[in-house]
Amino acid sequence: MRLFKTAVTGVLVLVFIISSGIISRAELYNLEVQQEIEKEAQLKEAAKKPVKKKEKKKPKLTGEAAKREKIVNAAMALIGQDYWPGGTGSEEDYGYDCSGLTQHAYMAAGIAIPKKSTEQYRKANIILQRELKRGDLVFFNTRGTGVNHVGVYIGGGMFVHAPGIGKQIQTADLNKNYWGSRFFGAGRYIK
Template sequence: MPIRLTILIVAGSALAGCSWAPPVQESRTGQIITAPANPSGVQRGPHGETSPVLLTARKMIGVDYAYGGHSPETGFDCSGLVYYAHKVNGIQVPRTAAAQFRFADPVPRDALRPGDLMFFRTSGRKISHVGIYLGPGRFVHAPGTGKHVTVADHRSTYWRARFAGAGRVKTNYPLRTSAVRNPR
């Protein structure tokens, strides 16, 4: 593992640990209840599961943006991050955001699960951006030139206005390569 990647992962883990605190609430009897620690900051499913794709993407936080990039060594563009996070988990997806949009099975916004893909139109009418849903309000993505893989709030005015749809990649057929729906 290159030294730069090791440093980024260690630094990212340390910073993530400092920036997260478990929610605290008061019970009806006045006792303080602290939720179980979730150091990854990733929303868990109903049975405590998390998406391995999502966990891989989170490990890439801090890696440089690079147009056409699809690895920690080269950097990532948005679809390259999605491509890489799936590939290292044995799932083949297309390489571009538009092709990933056609490939994924549509999911209503209110039915998103951690690991689902979120698609945006950031330049015109075509799908031009993709990220991976983390949980309420959050997604991980490679935002653009001069920036790094990061977490953003998809409820912000900017992202809400550009949201184009969401999709789920089925993991029970990892070598699937054909599009399953028409582009918009």
């Protein structure tokens, strides 16, 4: 806007100068060319300046949402750690088993849940798969004997789990053939 006002003012001054006979048309042309060069230089200089973007602050999560994020973040932080039978991540253990992982993740949100996957399932509020939210637990029957595996649902059909001996904690797709066919149910502890 300021550039426009400057240009208009300049044109008015030039009209006055020409009509008064103070300057010739050739000199006017040279002045106009010079003004164009100056405008281009100003625009180039303005283009070099970085545009300040307002940083959007993430809204601070509270209540249920905060607990869910703590659970998911705690589970995700363990990705790559070794599976250890019966492991809870204590100094005596070299890693986590599936229920030790979920217990650890829930402790990060201040929620105590049982150690074994069967007990975690039994004490959870059972929900439908379509009702899953981040931080809920997903249970599997991998041996044909009922619940024997558990993971933390992280959204988008994915969950974090400790798959077994010789493997590391990882994410998996709940809807892929192996896990989809062994899905037993879902549970919620967050109210």
